[in-house]
Amino acid sequence: MPGNEVIQGLGLDDYKFGFVTDSEPVFRTRPGLDAEIVEQISARKDEPEWMLKRRLKALRIYESKPMPQWGGDLSELEDTLRQTYFYVRPQEQMERSWDDVPDSIKETFERLGIPEAEREILAGVGAQYDSEMVYHSLKEEWESKGVIFDSIEDGLKNHPELFREHFGKVIPAADNKFAALNSAVWSGGSFVYIPPGVELKTPLQAYFRVNQERLGQFERTLIIADEGSRAHYIEGCTAPVYSTDSFHSGVIEIVVKREARFRYTTIQNWSNNMYNLVTQRALVHRGAHMEWLDGNLGSKLTMKYPSCYLMEEGAHGEIMSIAYAGDGQHQDTGGKVIHVAPNTSSSIVSKSISKGTGRSSYRGLCKVYDGAANARSNVECDALLINETSRTDTFPYIEIDEKSATVGHEATVSKVGDEQLFYLMSRGMDEAEAMALIVRGFIEPIAKELPLEYAVELNRLIELEMEGSVG
């Protein structure tokens, strides 16, 4: 009966991406992290000296910074990191054709539907397996227009000047402990350049798969959207279900130049043994437009606050996020908007769903510097609680140093009520169907922004999650 909520654990069986592929890596570092490991990673990648120096410096910064005492529970993380493989190389080289990707790895991506999506709806695909990109391709149409979509390693090799101009400039190693860690051991991720005025009609997608147990995945992505360009980049992530915890800590740097529009979409569906601590930031220039669309479904703990630095007049930033926290999960997510220049505008819309013992936190910052005249920002965060044991918190930080700024903040918490459930059941839906419909309605304002295929998949995942939610 509605109201008599017996909380059933979802069971890990419902996580359909939890399979393990039996593939032998060609190289991996020993567990744990020190300068020697950083040197090994750099040597494997045949990097220039300046990059090795940067890595070693970042390692010292990482070691000097304490674990964050805010956000989620990181008390077991140091133990986890001592056991973690910081670099696992799955194959000798990156391929440009699926045919050349080793069968076991290719099969993984086929099960995840990636080659099919590439054929049908994408401009280009990158696929990362453990620590390296194993596949990267861009449709000829875009390559001929000067678009670059490559692994980050090839970005460094083939476009050294462009790379060095921007790498680590948006997110310096000293930004936070995990940005420092990523800067020391980064491996894989994408390098993207959209030339001036080029408008990509279909999205680019990068897919991140962790297969190795106790792996740390540290992809690094650098995107430069040149003046007046438009593009959409999608990132998806999954991992097998292991009894030990894994670690993922990416850094995404984006430069959106004048009048350009860029959207970065994440559908994170890690297994529930994953720490997911990611730093994502965009510098937005005059009249440009940046959108983060962030879907966080999986992981044990996610701490992620995509941010927009509105650097020049008329820049606009948007952050839309959905977080789903099931039993034992903590989604500590939100967004940051920093208004530096006049007439900049931003909006954050954050929706979270907590089920069972799940916990979601909205953590956001809106900062307006003195001189950012007429800056406008609006923050809306809505939380939906499914069970009595579910939890949500809101931590909005607002710092305004400019008198003419207009900032709005609105937060709501709702609980799926017995009246709502009864209303739907009295129309013939069973309790799980009713619950799924309420949740779908709740996320609809953000789900409708996703490409259709992803919206359908998101709804399907939510339905699957809701099946175990009622007794």
Add this chain to the structure above:
Amino acid sequence: MDNAPILNVAALRARVADEDLDILKGVDLAIKPGEIHAIMGPNGSGKSTLAKVIAGHPAYEPTGGLVNFDGEDLLEMEPDERAQAGVFMAFQYPVEIPGVSIANFLRTALQARLEDGEELDLFDFQELLMDRMELLEMDPSFAQRSVNDGFSGGEKKRNEILQMAILNPSLAVMDETDSGLDIDALKIVANGVNTLKKENPDISVLLITHYQRILNHVTPDVVHVMVDGRIVESGGPEVALALEARGYEEYRNAHAA
């Protein structure tokens, strides 16, 4: 068997779950296919509780008696099973479901009635929806709005009537559908019930109301007066008129004596 009641309520007792006192103290009521019954009563008489117990609201708990619907023991069924068996309740306070369009909501409700593995034909559904909206003189854009989200009182009632038209129940329980409505909204409900009744004369209707005024627009076959958890008088439409003239006081006093 044509004259067998579709709904048979006998000696029904019920209370708010976890409370001691019964609100319904032995209700008897039989409705035959195609009949319109009105239950009138003062606030707190239990008439709305009766509607909720029939629909299976989880906050109410039957403590005795039986409710038989079309040969089945209704009290043993979940609310969704009752709906699928043909019971529909128009809510006094319809609930908001933000982000879910009326069309999507109705499609999900119809899909829920199909066997596992069977898919609702979307073309057929669209046709049915348009047809029903035309019958009820509704603008097609109405179906694209989120269920009851920001609706006026009249729009909420309109939505209840549309759901009734799509789900095509054999028993419609209108729970104080006319409370707090202006005369235009009241006419929406009355016209809706009359239109659907005309199309399908076999629908039975149980109209629960505090006021006589809706009965100027929907003509009941039987009018019951409910006071303090029991039906104290039943008769034709004249009962309602007499009640309008005299008020509930007399019944209360008689009952108390």
